[in-house]
Amino acid sequence: MFGKPRIIYYAFLVLSALLGIILAFLAPQWLWLWCLLPVLGALGAWDLASRSNVLRNYPVIGHMRYLFEFIRPEMRQYFFESDVSGRPFNRAQRDIVNARAKGEGDTSPFGTRRDMEDTGFHFVQHSMAPRTVAPRHARVTIGNAQCRQPYSSSRLNISAMSFGSLSGNAVAAMNRGARLGGFAQDTGEGAISPYHEAQGGDLIWEIGSGYFGCRNDDGTFNAERFGQKATLDQVRMVELKISQGAKPGHGGLLPGSKVNREIASTREIPEGQDCASPGTHPEFDTPVGMLRFLQRLRELSDGKPVGFKLCIGQRHEFMAVCKAMLDTGIVPDFITVDGAEGGTGAAPTEFSDFIGTYIDEALPFVHNCLVGIGKRDEITVIASGKVAMGFDMVEKLALGADMCNAARAFMFSVGCIQALRCHANTCPTGVATQDPARSRSLDVESKGDRVYRYQKATVDSLMDIVGSLGLESPDELGPQHIFRRSVKGPSRPCTFLHPSVKSGAFLDGDVPEEYAVAWEMAHADHF
Numbered sequence: 001m002f003g004k005p006r007i008i009y010y011a012f013l014v015l016s017a018l019l020g021i022i023l024a025f026l027a028p029q030w031l032w033l034w035c036l037l038p039v040l041g042a043l044g045a046w047d048l049a050s051r052s053n054v055l056r057n058y059p060v061i062g063h064m065r066y067l068f069e070f071i072r073p074e075m076r077q078y079f080f081e082s083d084v085s086g087r088p089f090n091r092a093q094r095d096i097v098n099a100r101a102k103g104e105g106d107t108s109p110f111g112t113r114r115d116m117e118d119t120g121f122h123f124v125q126h127s128m129a130p131r132t133v134a135p136r137h138a139r140v141t142i143g144n145a146q147c148r149q150p151y152s153s154s155r156l157n158i159s160a161m162s163f164g165s166l167s168g169n170a171v172a173a174m175n176r177g178a179r180l181g182g183f184a185q186d187t188g189e190g191a192i193s194p195y196h197e198a199q200g201g202d203l204i205w206e207i208g209s210g211y212f213g214c215r216n217d218d219g220t221f222n223a224e225r226f227g228q229k230a231t232l233d234q235v236r237m238v239e240l241k242i243s244q245g246a247k248p249g250h251g252g253l254l255p256g257s258k259v260n261r262e263i264a265s266t267r268e269i270p271e272g273q274d275c276a277s278p279g280t281h282p283e284f285d286t287p288v289g290m291l292r293f294l295q296r297l298r299e300l301s302d303g304k305p306v307g308f309k310l311c312i313g314q315r316h317e318f319m320a321v322c323k324a325m326l327d328t329g330i331v332p333d334f335i336t337v338d339g340a341e342g343g344t345g346a347a348p349t350e351f352s353d354f355i356g357t358y359i360d361e362a363l364p365f366v367h368n369c370l371v372g373i374g375k376r377d378e379i380t381v382i383a384s385g386k387v388a389m390g391f392d393m394v395e396k397l398a399l400g401a402d403m404c405n406a407a408r409a410f411m412f413s414v415g416c417i418q419a420l421r422c423h424a425n426t427c428p429t430g431v432a433t434q435d436p437a438r439s440r441s442l443d444v445e446s447k448g449d450r451v452y453r454y455q456k457a458t459v460d461s462l463m464d465i466v467g468s469l470g471l472e473s474p475d476e477l478g479p480q481h482i483f484r485r486s487v488k489g490p491s492r493p494c495t496f497l498h499p500s501v502k503s504g505a506f507l508d509g510d511v512p513e514e515y516a517v518a519w520e521m522a523h524a525d526h527f
Contacts, residue, residue: 073420083113086418088341093388094412100457101413101450121485124394127470133463137473140403142237143333144378146295148303150333151202151236154183155474156393156459158451159384159405160206160241160309162190164254164263165422166411167439169447170431173414175201176444177451186405189241189252189277192229193266199448203234206309207297208241209251210277212267221283223300225268230301237334238297240308242281242290245338245385247348248311248356252277258425258434287317287324287524295330307334309384312362313355315515319522322373322506327524331378335370336405337362339385359385360399364479364498367400368515372506388412390461397462398477399494413454414447 040060047059055062076086083092092113099106115121143150158178163171171193178185178201185201187193189208196203207226210219214226230238243249254263254275264271284290290308298306312318325331339359340352357365363383370376383401387393388409396404408416415429427433430442466474469481479494486492499512511519 077418088386089388089408089412089418093409094418096389097409097412097454101454103453106457117485119485119487121491122395123483123491124391124398124465124469124481125483126468129470131467131470131472133467133471133473135463137466137475138459138463140380142307142380143305144331146298146331147305147333149305151184151305153236153380153403154181154455154459155397155403155462156387156455157183157204157403157405158185158410159407160186160188160204160239160244161407161411162188163193163195163266164190164258164434165432167427167430167433167442168193168195168262169439169442169444170411170414171195172198172444173442173447174410174451175199175203176448177410177413177455178202180448180452181455183455184236186239190263191266191268192232192235193262197234199444200234202236204237204239205230205235206239206241208277209279209281210267210275212269215268219278219282223296226297227300230297230304235301235304237305237307238301239334239336240281240290240294240297240306242308242310243313243338243356244309245311245340245356245359247351248313248338248340249279250348250351251279260434263434286526287320288328290321291324291328291330291332294332305333307332307336307380307382309336309338311338311340312357312365315365315518316521317527318366319369319515319519320524320527322369322375323522324524325375326373326507331375334380334382335366336382336384337366337401339383341386359383359396363396363400364494365515368499368501368512369506371501371503372511372515374504374507376503388458390458390463390465393458393462394465394474394477395482397474398479398482399498400479402475409458410451410454413450415442 044059047055047062050056052062054065081091084090096106116123138155140153140155141150142153158174161171165188172195175185175196176199179199183202184204185196186204187196187206189206189210189212191213192203192205207214211221213229214222216222229235256272256274259269259272259275261271267275269275281290281293284293294306294308298304310318337359339362340356341358363381366381367376370379370381380402381400382403382405383396384405384407385396386408387396387404387406393404411431412418414431416431417429419428421427422432425433425435427438430439433439462474466477471477479498482494483491484494484497499514501512502510505511506519
């Protein structure tokens with residue numbers, strides 16, 4: 001028994017502790033340091049009785065393993081990652097966001113640090129006759145003939161982030177920036193909070209399956225409450241959330257420990273109780289039902305733009321919605337396409353990693369479907385997935401979007417350092433936490449100014465790049481402008497990756513081969 005290393009070590013520790021106690025009473029003052037040894041001895045005894053294999057085999061020193069594991073994310077981020085290798089956002093992206101938020105230049109010296117020969121590298125090709133893009137092209141009008149109050153929107157808005165996921169000060173700072181810059185903030189499904197309203201910035205009210213802010217006690221939709229808030233001047237559009245990129249097909253859960261008085265009041269739920277959002281909407285269960293509910297929201301909001309947000313999953317289900325548009329004549333004003341790589345809060349790991357469609361694949365599909373049914377000109381497509389820089393916007397617009405929403409980039413602009421503690425309520429910068437002591441450190445006024453500067457600089461970057469391509473407007477962007485380097489051989493434009501569809505082609509039976517099976521499976525009366 002005494003031949004085992006851990007037992008020998010522990011015996012030595014106990015003897016040293018006893019010696020330390022004796023010397024501490026007999027020797028000079030500095031030998032009081034030996035009193036640490038009994039503490040270590042007690043810790044070792046505790047470790048030997050623990051259920052941890054590591055601590056039972058290596059008492060005391062085994063704790064170093066857990067210490068290093070705890071600081072591993074920070075060590076990687078600060079010391080070992082390259083500027084372009086980090087995930088979800090690398091240091092180069094975070095540095096650009098911070099520089100723009102501060103109003104500083106975002107230039108870099110000595111050439112690119114990216115591997116331009118790497119598989120998957122994408123870029124655009126400039127023109128020998130660059131243009132200056134008129135400022136009016138930085139905005140898009142959302143609203144078709146069925147909408148009575150169209151909204152003139154910026155090309156870049158703040159994506160859905162709820163009060164509850166973010167702190168009140170973070171929400172308020174983002175809304176201040178939105179007001180200063182003339183762009184919009186999506187409320188997320190957590191309803192319109194006092195922090196959304198305090199600064200007066202434009203709002204996109206997101207309605208999730210929990211109907212927070214417009215619900216009955218049993219969780220069903222309350223039309224009267226919805227109408228009272230949707231007709232507020234600050235609410236410019238209404239978005240129905242079908243699914244989200246971080247956890248598609250999965251309802252949300254806010255633990256009761258986070259449901260404080262403010263959140264309970266905002267969401268109209270009991271304080272201190274778990275707040276669950278079902279995976280599906282109680283108000284409808286078919287594509288036709290969904291569109292009729294959208295039309296109801298449009299009427300209750302006095303004709304404001306309405307649309308829906310989803311992460312593309314099974315293709316025939318989105319095509320079923322397209323067929324429902326044809327059957328009912330109800331056309332949403334916008335569709336927000338959320339990428340599977342997105343997500344600002346906590347989500348089940350396997351849902352984040354393996355479920356849903358990547359934004360660069362989802363956008364061409366959605367665009368082609370809407371073109372195929374002849375409705376593309378009536379619907380604004382919004383890309384919501386890992387947008388941080390002007391080039392990200394160029395890419396998303398070229399692949400089928402009209403404008404973009406960003407979430408995590410705006411979190412960086414108010415001080416997020418990608419500590420990856422969003423789920424633990426211990427965000428060190430006060431952005432993604434409901435801890436008053438932590439969120440108090442986030443100054444609304446100065447961070448709101450940062451939000452404004454970052455958004456303006458990013459839209460300016462979009463316009464500069466579009467002009468460098470020799471184009472007069474972002475609307476002229478197409479897949480032919482984005483080049484990707486394949487595994488072998490030269491780079492090719494994205495027109496080779498996705499089919500080309502003519503307007504109304506699906507109505508004539510001209511469906512691309514890779515869409516044909518899904519189109520045949522799609523039915524307006526069921527998902």
